[in-house]
Amino acid sequence: MFRAGVVAMVGLAISAGAGVALEGGDPAKGEQVFKQCMTCHRIGPDAKNAVGPVLTGVIGRQPGTYPAFAYSELNKHAGEAGLVWSEDTIFEYLVDPSAFLKKFLTDKGKADQATGSTKMVFKLANEQQRKDVIAYLKTFSPDKK
Numbered sequence: 001m002f003r004a005g006v007v008a009m010v011g012l013a014i015s016a017g018a019g020v021a022l023e024g025g026d027p028a029k030g031e032q033v034f035k036q037c038m039t040c041h042r043i044g045p046d047a048k049n050a051v052g053p054v055l056t057g058v059i060g061r062q063p064g065t066y067p068a069f070a071y072s073e074l075n076k077h078a079g080e081a082g083l084v085w086s087e088d089t090i091f092e093y094l095v096d097p098s099a100f101l102k103k104f105l106t107d108k109g110k111a112d113q114a115t116g117s118t119k120m121v122f123k124l125a126n127e128q129q130r131k132d133v134i135a136y137l138k139t140f141s142p143d144k145k
């Protein structure tokens, strides 16, 4: 009982810490960063799929599930294996989408599915830009973390 309590508290501390890592994201600056994403993505109430899927409401989405978009197997498999798009997972993903999804599947014991690559060829290394663009995405997924 006591042990379970400690484990639960450690879990909370870790998730709170992960959230803190994303503090300092500025949605207005993120809107500028998002111009790079707009080569392929649209966001907003009337957004349509383009080269990439609609990103309205992406925080909280199971990867690979936006209607009528032809996702890669890698992207769909990660969602089927339990990945959920959150501020934290998108923050990691943007650095190297294919590597992130392969690692997720491998860690889940599904190395056989960790093949090929995602259709998202874009990478965003800059940490502040990732925080800002996620703060912007969040304004279109207001209830999600």
Ligand code: HEC
Residues within 6 Å of the ligand: 033, 034, 036, 037, 038, 039, 040, 041, 051, 052, 053, 055, 058, 061, 062, 063, 064, 065, 066, 070, 071, 072, 073, 074, 075, 085, 090, 094, 117, 118, 119, 120, 121, 122, 124, 133
């Ligand atoms: C060169 C085109 C391109 C650019 C630029 C691009 N993306 Fe993507 N993105 C894609 C494609 C294509 C997919 C679908 C990936 C797949 O099916 O493997 C995708 C998928 C995603 C997903 C997963 C969505 C889902 O429903 O599973 C997220 C999140 C995402 N992109 C965020 C971003 C953000 C944020 C930016 C800008 C910082 C960005 N992308 C820039 C093409 C792009």
